[in-house]
Amino acid sequence: MIPPGAWQLLRGDSGYPECLERTPRPPAVLYGVGDPGLLVPGLGVVGARKATPYGLACARRFAGWAAAAGVVIVSGAAIGCDLEAHTAALDADGSSVAVLGCGADVDYPACASKVLASLRRCGAVVSEMPWGSPPHRRAFVPRNRIIAGLSAAVLIVEARLPSGTFTTADLAADAGREVLAVPGSIHAPESLGPNRLIRQGATSITDISELADELRALGIAVEPPGAPGRIPSGRDPLLRALRADPMRVDDLARTFDLDIVTATRRIAALEQAGEVVRYPDARYGVPVRETQRRYNQSVGEENPRVP
Amino acid sequence: MQASVLSATIVGVEAALVEVQADVTSGLPCFTIVGLGDAAVLEARDRVRSALRHSGFEFPMARVVVNLAPAPLRKHGTGFDLAIALGLLCATGQVPRSAAEGCLAVGELALDGTVRPIPGMLAHALAAQASGLRLMTAAAAENHLIGVSGITLVPLADLSSLRNGVRAMTMTQSDLAGSSSLPGPDLADVHGHASAKRALEIAAAGGHNVLFSGPPGSGKTMLARCLPALLRPLDQTERLETALVYSVAGLDERPALGGVRPFRAPHHTCSVAGLTGGGSPPRPGEVSLSHNGVLFLDELPEFGPAALQALRQPLEDGALTLVRAEGRVRYPARFALLAAMNPCPCGFAGDTGKSCSCTPQKIANYQARVGGPLLDRIDLWTRIDRVDPAGLVGRSAPGETTARVVARVGGAHAFAAEHGRPPSAALSGTELLRACALDEKGRRQVEGTARALRLSGRAVTRLLRVARTVADLEQHARVRTEHVAEATAFRLLESL
Numbered sequence: 001m002i003p004p005g006a007w008q009l010l011r012g013d014s015g016y017p018e019c020l021e022r023t024p025r026p027p028a029v030l031y032g033v034g035d036p037g038l039l040v041p042g043l044g045v046v047g048a049r050k051a052t053p054y055g056l057a058c059a060r061r062f063a064g065w066a067a068a069a070g071v072v073i074v075s076g077a078a079i080g081c082d083l084e085a086h087t088a089a090l091d092a093d094g095s096s097v098a099v100l101g102c103g104a105d106v107d108y109p110a111c112a113s114k115v116l117a118s119l120r121r122c123g124a125v126v127s128e129m130p131w132g133s134p135p136h137r138r139a140f141v142p143r144n145r146i147i148a149g150l151s152a153a154v155l156i157v158e159a160r161l162p163s164g165t166f167t168t169a170d171l172a173a174d175a176g177r178e179v180l181a182v183p184g185s186i187h188a189p190e191s192l193g194p195n196r197l198i199r200q201g202a203t204s205i206t207d208i209s210e211l212a213d214e215l216r217a218l219g220i221a222v223e224p225p226g227a228p229g230r231i232p233s234g235r236d237p238l239l240r241a242l243r244a245d246p247m248r249v250d251d252l253a254r255t256f257d258l259d260i261v262t263a264t265r266r267i268a269a270l271e272q273a274g275e276v277v278r279y280p281d282a283r284y285g286v287p288v289r290e291t292q293r294r295y296n297q298s299v300g301e302e303n304p305r306v307p
Numbered sequence: 308m309q310a311s312v313l314s315a316t317i318v319g320v321e322a323a324l325v326e327v328q329a330d331v332t333s334g335l336p337c338f339t340i341v342g343l344g345d346a347a348v349l350e351a352r353d354r355v356r357s358a359l360r361h362s363g364f365e366f367p368m369a370r371v372v373v374n375l376a377p378a379p380l381r382k383h384g385t386g387f388d389l390a391i392a393l394g395l396l397c398a399t400g401q402v403p404r405s406a407a408e409g410c411l412a413v414g415e416l417a418l419d420g421t422v423r424p425i426p427g428m429l430a431h432a433l434a435a436q437a438s439g440l441r442l443m444t445a446a447a448a449e450n451h452l453i454g455v456s457g458i459t460l461v462p463l464a465d466l467s468s469l470r471n472g473v474r475a476m477t478m479t480q481s482d483l484a485g486s487s488s489l490p491g492p493d494l495a496d497v498h499g500h501a502s503a504k505r506a507l508e509i510a511a512a513g514g515h516n517v518l519f520s521g522p523p524g525s526g527k528t529m530l531a532r533c534l535p536a537l538l539r540p541l542d543q544t545e546r547l548e549t550a551l552v553y554s555v556a557g558l559d560e561r562p563a564l565g566g567v568r569p570f571r572a573p574h575h576t577c578s579v580a581g582l583t584g585g586g587s588p589p590r591p592g593e594v595s596l597s598h599n600g601v602l603f604l605d606e607l608p609e610f611g612p613a614a615l616q617a618l619r620q621p622l623e624d625g626a627l628t629l630v631r632a633e634g635r636v637r638y639p640a641r642f643a644l645l646a647a648m649n650p651c652p653c654g655f656a657g658d659t660g661k662s663c664s665c666t667p668q669k670i671a672n673y674q675a676r677v678g679g680p681l682l683d684r685i686d687l688w689t690r691i692d693r694v695d696p697a698g699l700v701g702r703s704a705p706g707e708t709t710a711r712v713v714a715r716v717g718g719a720h721a722f723a724a725e726h727g728r729p730p731s732a733a734l735s736g737t738e739l740l741r742a743c744a745l746d747e748k749g750r751r752q753v754e755g756t757a758r759a760l761r762l763s764g765r766a767v768t769r770l771l772r773v774a775r776t777v778a779d780l781e782q783h784a785r786v787r788t789e790h791v792a793e794a795t796a797f798r799l800l801e802s803l
Contacts, residue, residue, distance in 0.1 A: 049667060079667050109668075160662070189662060248692065249502050249796060260501035261793065268792035272756050280800050281650075281657030282690030 002131050003105045005120070006033045015039075023149040023175040027128035030146075031104045034124030038095050042072030043215065044151030044177075046144075046168050047081025047158045052190050053279055054286070055158030058182045059084040062155055065208050067094020069222040071215060074099065074150045076143065077112040077125075081157045081165075086115050089123075096123040099147045101140035103133040126150075144168040145175070152218045153178035155205060159193025166193045169202070178218060180205045185245055238266055242276050246285030308332070310397035312407045314375075314390035315434050316382040317427045319636035320551045320591065322434035324411070326376045327387060329394030334370035340391070342375030345383040345588070354385075354416045355392045362420035362466035367399050381633045383588040386425040389414035389443065392466060402469050410443040410461060411435040420466040424448040426557030429550055432458045441475050451554065452478055454564035455547070491532045495708040499694035503530050506689045506797055508712050511537035512719040513776030514732035516622070516644040516684055518607070518799065521691030522661070523654040527647035530691065531572075531603050534645060536709045537716055538601065540566035545599045548639055552595050569600030569642075575609035582610075583617045583627055589636050594621045597642040607648040608676040615681055618644070622684045643732065644684070647691075648677070660693065686732065686769045688799040719779035726784065731775040735768065743771050743778075743786040752788045756795060770794045 009016045009030045017039035020026050032039075045063045047055050059081040063073050067089035073096040076082040082098075089096035098119050100108065104127040107113035119125050128146060129139060144167055148154055154172040156179065159165035169179050179202040184191025198204045205211050215222050238252060247255070253263035267284055270276045277287040308331045315322035325342075338352045359366045373391050375382050390412040396402040413431045414422040422445040429451060435442040436458050442448075446462035458478045463469065494504055503519060503526075510517045511534060519527040541549060546564055553560035553569075563569065573582060573593040584592035594602060604610060621627045625641035650656040651670040656663040665673075723730065728742050745753065757767050771786070773794035778786045 050663070248690065250499065250692070253501055260505050264502060264505070264796045265789045265792045268796045269789075271795065272752070272759055272792060274759060278796075278800060282800075 003033055003120075006031070006105065006131070007036055008032070009036070017150060019152070020146065020149040023145060025145060026149065027146060029130075030126055030128060031131060032124055032126035033104050033120045034097075034122075035095070036124065038072050038097050038124045039126070039150060040072060041152035041218075041220065042074045042095075042097065042150060043220075044074045044147050044154035044168070044172065045081070045085035046075055046147065046154060046156060046165050047085075048160060048163065048165055048190050048193075049078045049080035049082075050160075050190070051080040051084070051158050052188065053277075054184060054188070055081055055182075055190055056084045057286075059157045060088040062157075062182070062205065062208070062211055063096075064088035064092045064094075066211065066215070066222070067096065068092040069212070069215075070094070071220060071222060072097060074147055076100070076140075076147060077109070077116060079109060079111055083112055083115055085157075086119060086123075090115070090118055097150060098123070098125045099143055099150065100125060100127040101129070101143040102135040103127055103129050103131045105131050106134065108135040140164060141167055145171045148172035148175050148177055151177055152220055153180050153214060155180040155182065155211070156194045156197055156202070157182050158184065158190040160189050161192045161196065163193060166197075169193075169197055178203065178214065180211070180214060182206070187245060236270070236275075238263075239270055239275055242267075242270075242284050243286055246279060246283040248283050252284070308398045308400070310394050310404060310407070312390045312394045312397065313411050313440065314387050314413055315411060315431050316380070316384065316386070317430055317555050317588070318380075318634075319589075319638060320430060320555050320595075322413075322427065322430040323380065324434065324438065325380070325382060325387070325390075327390040327394050327412075328374045328376060329391065329398045330372045330374075331367050331395065331398045332370050332372075336368050336370065338371045338373075340373045340375070342373075342378045343381045344375055344387070345381070347385050348375070348382055348387055351385065351388045351391050351416075354388050354418060355395065357418040358388070358416040358420040358466055359392060359395065361418065363470070364396060364401050364466070365399070367395065371395065381588075384425060384427075385415035386413045386427075386431070388416040389422055389463070392416060393443075393469070396469065406469060406473060407443075409440055411438070411440040412443040414444045414448070414463070416466065422446070422463045422465055424451060427555040428452060429455065429547075429554035429560055432460075433547070433551070435459075443473070449478075451560060453561065455550075491534070491536045492529060493536070493709045494533050494712055495706055497526065497529060497533060497706070500526055500530060500691060501706065502796070503689045503691050504533075504706065504712075506687045507534050507537060508716060509773060509776050509780070509797070510534070510643060510645070510687055511539075511712075512716045512730070512780055513686075513772065514643045514730035515686035515773060515776065516732070517646070517687045517689070518682070518685045519645075519647040519689055519691050520650050522658045522693055523649060525691045525693045527691050528605055531605070531645055531647060533709065534601055534603075535568065535570040537712055538568040538570075539713075539717055539720055541568055541599055549599045552591050552598050552639065556591050556596060558596070569597050570603060571597040571600070572603040572605060575604070575606045577610065577614060579611065579614045579617050582614045583621070584629055584636075584638050585631075587631075587633070589629055589631065591638045592627075594618065594627060594640040594642060595638040598639045600642055601645050602642045603645045603647075605647050607646040608673055612676060612678070615676075615678060619680055619684075622681075646685070650674070657690070658693065682799060683765060685799050686773050687797040689797065715780055718782060719776065722782045723779050731772045731779065734772060734775065739768065739771055739775065743775055744784060745786055749786060749788055749791065753791055756791065760795065760798070762798070766798060770798060773797060 019041045043066045063085035073089040075085045077098045086096045102108045104125045148171040181194035181197040181202040276284045311328045397404045424445040428448045441459040441461050443461040446464045550560040550563040571593050621640035627640045628637045651665040653664045655661045774786045774790040777790040
C-alpha cells in the first residue's frame with residue numbers, strides 16, 4: 001500500500017535529483033515521502049550508532065547549526081548520531097532527509113518512528129527499496145551511497161573501524177563529494193574513524209566557522225556564524241583532566257594519587273556544580289546535558305526511568 | 308483409658324501447640340491417627356508400635372485412637388512419634404501420668420526406641436519456653452540449642468529411659484566456639500576497585516542494597532565475597548530470629564546462634580519457591596535464610612523474571628507471606644540485597660578495552676529484565692571495571708585491610724545506636740530527615756542536587772540514606788555537604 005503524499009522518481013524524470021545522477025551507481029528508482037524539493041545537495045551527517053556523549057553533542061551542534069543556516073541535512077535513521085542529527089535539524093526548524101535501507105514507508109528502527117513521522121511531514125524520507133520492503137542487512141551499505149549522493153559534503157562525527165559509517169566516507173569520496181571529519185580523542189575507539197579520515201586527507205572540522213567556510217567553498221550559501229564559542233577553561237586539575245578525557249573515579253584517584261573518598265567527593269562536587277556529568281558507563285566527562293537522554297537511548301535504555 | 312500429651316507442629320517459623328490425645332478402648336485391635344496428619348504423621352503407627360516393643364513396653368492389643376487437636380490444623384513431620392508413644396504409655400498405665408505433665412514432647416522414634424531430633428528443635432524449644440513447659444525430646448537435640456539460655460530440657464536417649472523416671476535440666480548460655488563471621492578474601496587482597504570497596508563499606512555500615520555492574524572477569528563476585536567479613540556479628544535477638552529460620556528449614560543453625568550473619572548466594576537457576584519459600588509443607592526460601600544478613604544474587608538478569616519480581620515484597624516489608632490452600636505462613640526476610648550483573652549479554656558494554664558486540668536493542672532488553680521496581684530499591688551502584696594487569700602482578704601498594712574497615716563499620720554502628728537509630732537503610736520519611744539533621748546550607752545543597760541531577764523523590768530518599776551512613780562512618784551527627792556529594796556518586800543511573 002502506498003502511503004499518502006508518496007512519490008517515486010525514475011532516472012531521467014525531471015525531478016530526479018541531479019546530484020544523485022552524478023554518482024557512480026545512481027538508483028534506478030527513488031521512492032519517497034515528504035517534500036521532493038529537498039533533494040538538493042545538502043550536508044550529510046553520519047556517525048556511529050553506539051555513539052558517545054561527545055559524538056552526539058557534535059552531531060547536534062553541527063547539524064543543528066547547518067539546518068538553521070538553511071542547509072538540508074541528510075542522514076540515515078539509525079539510533080545514535082543519525083537520529084541526533086535529524087532531531088537537531090527538526091529542533092532548529094530546518095530541513096532534513098532520511099535515507100532508509102527499507103521501504104520509505106517502513107518505520108525502522110522502531111525507536112526512530114517518531115522522528116520518521118516528523119520527517120515525512122516536514123522533511124523527506126527516501127529509499128531505493130519498493131514500498132513496504134522490510135529491513136534487510138544487505139540493503140544498508142548500498143543505501144549509504146544515496147546518502148553520499150544527496151550530499152555536497154559528508155560530515156563524519158564518530159565511527160569505529162571498520163564500520164558502515166566509514167564506508168559512507170569512502171562512497172562520498174568515490175562520488176567526488178567533500179569528506180569532513182570531527183577529530184576526537186586518540187584513546188576513544190569511536191573516534192578512530194574520523195581521525196584516520198583526517199590523516200587520509202579529509203577536512204577536519206572543529207568549529208562552526210570552519211564548517212561554514214567549507215560549505216561556502218562548495219557553493220552552498222549559508223548565513224555567517226557568530227563569533228566562535230569560548231571553550232571554558234578551569235583551574236581545577238581534576239576538571240581539566242576530565243575535560244580532556246572522560247575517566248572513572250578509580251582512575252582519577254589513581255592518576256592524582258588521591259584517596260578514593262576525597263576523589264569521589266571532589267568529582268561529585270564538580271558534578272553538582274554542572275562542570276562534569278556522569279556518563280552511563282560511570283565515566284565522568286564534559287556535560288552534554290541536552291544529548292544525555294538520547295545517549296541513554298543509544299546505549300540501550302528506551303525509556304529512562306529518571307526523566 | 309485416655310491420656311493426653313502436648314506436642315507441636317511447625318507453622319512458618321513458629322511451633323504451634325498440638326494436644327495429642329490417646330484413647331485405648333476394648334474392641335478389635337486397631338491403631339488410627341486422626342487430625343489432619345500428613346503421610347509422615349500416619350507412618351508414626353509403625354514406628355511407635357516397634358519402638359514400644361523394642362523398649363520393653365507392651366503395645367496394647369486393643370482399639371487405639373490418637374487424635375491431634377486442634378483437628379483442623381494441618382500437621383506434618385515425624386515429631387509426633389514421641390508424644391503418641393508417651394500418650395499410649397500413660398493411657399495404658401505403663402508410665403505414670405506425671406511423666407508427661409508440664410512437658411512438650413517432640414521427637415522422632417527409631418524402630419529400636421531411640422529418640423531422634425527433628426528439624427525445628429529451636430522453634431519447639433521457644434514454644435515450650437513461652438508456655439512454661441519443659442521440652443521432652445531427644446538427648447541429641449541439645450546440640451541444636453547451644454547458646455540459647457533459659458530452656459528446660461528433658462533429654463531422652465531412648466524410650467526405655469522413661470521407665471527409670473526422667474530428669475529435667477536447664478540450658479545455660481554458652482557461647483559457640485568459632486569465628487563470628489564467614490571466611491572470605493581480605494579486602495587488601497583485592498587489587499584496585501577502590502570505589503567498589505568503599506561501596507561495600509557503606510553497605511555494611513548502613514545495610515544498603517548494592518548493585519555491581521561490569522564486564523565478566525572484572526572481580527564483581529570476588530568483591531561480593533569480601534562483604535561477609537565486613538558485617539558485624541548478630542545481636543542476641545537477631546541470633547534467635549535467624550537461627551529459627553535455619554532450624555525450621557532443617558539446616559545448621561549453629562553459625563547463626565554463634566552470631567554469624569548469613570550470606571546466601573543462590574544460583575541463578577533458583578526457582579521462585581526456592582527463593583521465596585514454598586512447597587508442602589512450606590519451607591523458608593533463600594530470602595528468609597538471609598534474614599538479618601545478605602542475599603547475593605550473581606548474574607542478576609539471568610534469574611527468572613518471576614523470581615526477581617517476587618523479591619519486591621520482602622525488600623519492602625522485611626517479611627514474606629505465602630498464601631496457600633492450607634493457610635498462610637509468614638517468614639521473616641529482612642536482608643540486604645547484593646547483586647552483580649553484566650551490562651549487556653556479551654558483557655563488554657562500556658568497557659574501555661574491549662568492544663561490545665550487542666545491538667542497542669539487545670542491551671535494552673537485557674537490562675529491562677531486572678525491572679525498574681527492583682532497581683528502585685538499589686541504594687548503591689558501582690561500575691566494576693577490569694583492572695590494569697600491571698597492578699595485578701604486585702606493583703601497587705596494597706589497599707586497606709578488612710580489619711581496618713571493620714573497625715570503621717563497627718564505629719558507625721555504635722554511633723548510630725548511640726543516637727537511637729537503626730541502620731540507615733531502615734530509615735524513611737520524617738525519621739530519615741530528622742536523622743540527617745541538615746542545616747540550611749545542606750538543605751539548599753540537597754535541593755540543588757536533586758534539581759541538577761533530576762532526581763525523583765524516591766531517589767532523594769535513597770541519597771539521604773546513603774549520606775546518613777557516610778556521616779555515621781565519620782561519626783558526624785549532622786549530614787554535611789560532602790557526605791551528600793559522596794552519596795550522589797553511588798546513585799544508580801538510568802542505564803547500567
